[in-house]
Amino acid sequence: MRQKMSMDKRAAQFLPFQAVKGLDEALLAKEKIKVPKIELSDEMAEELNKKMHNIKKGSIITCIYFCKGEYLKMTGMVARFDEVARILRIVNTKIPFDDILDISFPE
Template sequence: MSGVYDDILHLARPQSKKHRPMPMEDRAAQFLPFAALTGYDAAVSETARLTEARVELDPQEAERLGARLAVLVKRQQEQPELSLLYYVPDARKAGGAYVTVSGRLRKITDFPRCIYLTDGSRIPIEDIVAVESPCLRENMD
C-alpha cells in the first residue's frame, strides 16, 4: 500500500535557523483551556457554600447561660479551662457558622462585653450559645 506521502513520512521535522525550539512546558500552555468567564468558578463555589442562620436562645437557655457566665466571672482569676460554642457571622453573605473554641479564660469584660482567652482569642458574649468548663460542673451540681 503505497501512499502519497511515503517520500516525506520518515523525514525529520524542519527546524528554524533563526529561532530556538519552544520548551515543552510553554508548548503545553498553548493548549490550556481558555477561561472566558474569569472568576465564574469562584462565584459558583461561593454561592454553593452553605451558611447557618443565627439561633436565638429561648429565655430559659439564656438564663442558664447567664448563670454559667456569672460563675466564670467569679472564677476568672483561676484561669479555668473552658469550651465555648459561638456564632461567627459570614463576611461575604447572609448567615454564618457556629464555631467551638477551647482554652483557658484570661478575663471577662463588661465593655466591650467579651471573653478573652489566654491564647489571645476574643469572643463577643452576645455570640456565645454554650459554655462548658470543669469549674461549672462543680458549681452547678
C-alpha cells in the same frame, strides 16, 4: 537527540492548573448556607449565664457562636473574659457575648 528537561520544568508539568485564580475559594464561599442568628429563649439565656459565671482565664472551653451568617464551634483556652466590654477571647478569637449560643467545659 532530545535535550534533557531540567527538574524544575519537569516538575512544573505536574502542578495543578487553575484557569481562574480564586475560583475554588469563591465556590466554597457560595456553598456555605447563611443562617439567621438564633434568639435565645429566657431559659436558654439563663442557662448560658450560669455557665459563663464558671469561666476563668486559662480554662479550656468549647464555645458555639455566631459569626458572619454561620455558627462556629471552637475549643481552646480562655485568654480573656471581660464582663465590662462583654468580650470572650479564646486564644486569638474575640467573641462578643451577644454572639454566644452555648458553652461547655470538655473533660
